[in-house]
Amino acid sequence: xxxxxxxxxxxxxxxxxxxxxxxxxxxxxxxxxxxxxxxxxxxxxxxxxxxxxxxxxxxxxxxxxxxxxxxxxxxxxxxxxxxxxxxxxxxxxxxxxxxxxxxxxxxxxxxxxxxxxxxxxxxxxxxxxxxxxxxxxxxxxxxxxxxxxxxxxxxxxxxxxxxxxxxxxxxxxxxxxxxxxxxxxxxxxxxxxxxxxxxxxxxxxxxxxxxxxxxxxxxxxxxxxxxxxxxxxxxxxxxxxxxxxxxxxxxxxxxxxxxxxxxxxxxxxxxxxxxxxxxxxxxxxxxxxxxxxxxxxxxxxxxxxxxxxxxxxxxxxxxxxxx
Numbered sequence: 001x002x003x004x005x006x007x008x009x010x011x012x013x014x015x016x017x018x019x020x021x022x023x024x025x026x027x028x029x030x031x032x033x034x035x036x037x038x039x040x041x042x043x044x045x046x047x048x049x050x051x052x053x054x055x056x057x058x059x060x061x062x063x064x065x066x067x068x069x070x071x072x073x074x075x076x077x078x079x080x081x082x083x084x085x086x087x088x089x090x091x092x093x094x095x096x097x098x099x100x101x102x103x104x105x106x107x108x109x110x111x112x113x114x115x116x117x118x119x120x121x122x123x124x125x126x127x128x129x130x131x132x133x134x135x136x137x138x139x140x141x142x143x144x145x146x147x148x149x150x151x152x153x154x155x156x157x158x159x160x161x162x163x164x165x166x167x168x169x170x171x172x173x174x175x176x177x178x179x180x181x182x183x184x185x186x187x188x189x190x191x192x193x194x195x196x197x198x199x200x201x202x203x204x205x206x207x208x209x210x211x212x213x214x215x216x217x218x219x220x221x222x223x224x225x226x227x228x229x230x231x232x233x234x235x236x237x238x239x240x241x242x243x244x245x246x247x248x249x250x251x252x253x254x255x256x257x258x259x260x261x262x263x264x265x266x267x268x269x270x271x272x273x274x275x276x277x278x279x280x281x282x283x284x285x286x287x288x289x290x291x292x293x294x295x296x297x298x299x300x301x302x303x304x305x306x307x308x309x310x311x312x313x314x315x316x317x318x319x320x321x322x323x
Contacts, residue, residue, distance in 0.1 A: 013101065016307070022090040024299035029089045032292030034078035036085070038065045039289055040149040040245065043282035046274065047246040047259060048150060056152050062285050069152075081148035084162045088141030095134035100126050100198050103133075112206040119206070124199030131194025132187050139186065140166060140179040146248045172252040182247030185263040189240025196233035201226060201297050214305050222301055226294035234290050239279035243267055 029036070042059055050056045059065040069077050104126040110119040135142070144165045151157050159165040169178045205211050210221040243266045250258045260266035270278050 015098075016304075020300055020303045020307070024296045024303065025089045025092070026086045027299060028292040028295040029085050030079075030082060031295065032289050033082040033085070034066070035285055035289045036082075036292070037078055037080060037149045038062055038069065039282040039285035040146060041065055041069070041152055041282075042285060043242055044146070044150045044245045044249050045152075046270075046278070046281070047249040048152065049249075050152060065285075072152075080151070081145050084141060084148055084165075085145045087162070088138050088145050092134050092138045092142075095137060096127075096130050096194065096198075099130035099133050103129050112203070116203070120199060120203040123202040124195040127198025127202075128191035128195035130198065131190040135183075135186055135190050139183055142186070143169070143179050143181070143248050143251065146245050147251075150245075150249065169252045173254040174251055178251040181251040182244035182263075185240050185247065185266075186244045188263075189237045189244065192240075193233050193237035196236050197229060197293070197297075200232060201229040204229065205301075211301075212305070214302065214309065219298060219302065222298045223294055226297040227290065229297070230290035230293035231287055234286050234293070235280075235283065238283050238286065239267070242279050242281065243270070246270070 042062065042065055045051045045059055048056075051058055059068065073080070104122065107122045107126060110122055112119045141162075144162050147165050147169075148159060148162070151159060159168060166179065170176050172178050174181065204225045205222070208221050208225055210218045212218070213221075243263060246266055247260060247263070250260065260269060267279075
């Protein structure tokens with residue numbers, strides 16, 4: 001009976017983490033969609049056929065990209081691919097939080113005050129494994145988001161939407177495997193990203209004296225911790241992200257037309273032809289975008305705190321007649 005009760009509690013905890021993580025992610029992504037799109041355009045423009053051919057002029061920076069997207073495609077274009085991103089991000093973030101908390105329980109417990117290094121290492125490991133696990137489930141949606149967001153210029157769009165993008169790629173020379181182009185480097189990159197993202201945040205949060213405060217002071221202090229965490233995680237994994245985006249850009253082409261034969265080839269060619277700095281193209285916009293990543297962590301924490309407070313009040317009310 002006790003085992004059944006524990007199993008039910010674990011399932012409910014997983015469902016709660018899944019829902020709170022997904023809602024937090026969808027809200028944050030919609031708020032930061034314009035920055036996200038500009039970052040993706042700048043990051044992938046050197047692998048974009050329409051820019052390489054000269055059909056669409058290169059973007060010279062973040063400001064230039066914002067102005068041109070607005071003038072060529074209109075205000076709503078900043079949210080192009082956002083629906084796909086939310087569809088992708090809801091399960092991604094939901095699984096990240098749910099897997100992280102579930103995986104964390106498999107590790108031995110560590111006191112953050114007495115064993116901070118061990119505590120930090122456990123948080124890094126559980127966060128990294130959670131990120132790799134969730135990526136396996138939602139990668140085709142991540143691919144579609146990249147292709148839709150990097151579709152530039154005032155002419156006809158390459159894809160008409162999420163379904164069209166997935167179908168055209170799957171029917172292309174690479175078949176279903178085309179939807180997973182860049183998957184290997186994505187897994188390699190997601191482990192340090194999610195490891196730092198969750199590990200650093202969970203560890204620094206324990207040092208925050210206002211971590212249980214649901215008021216303005218608690219929110220501001222949590223956001224400061226989350227912002228530092230998100231920027232650090234973003235820069236730590238950004239070269240991997242650039243490579244996977246470039247590999248995704250060639251997915252629907254025949255292999256003979258690919259610019260890069262694989263992850264190592266992409267790293268080498270970008271570094272040789274464009275310089276090491278090219279692996280960080282769009283990193284400035286990405287730093288602005290981390291506001292959304294930080295917002296996810298804070299929203300998740302706040303929603304969890306509010307839910308716990310509501311449950312506590314409800315429990316007290318249920319116990320009142322017994323007194």
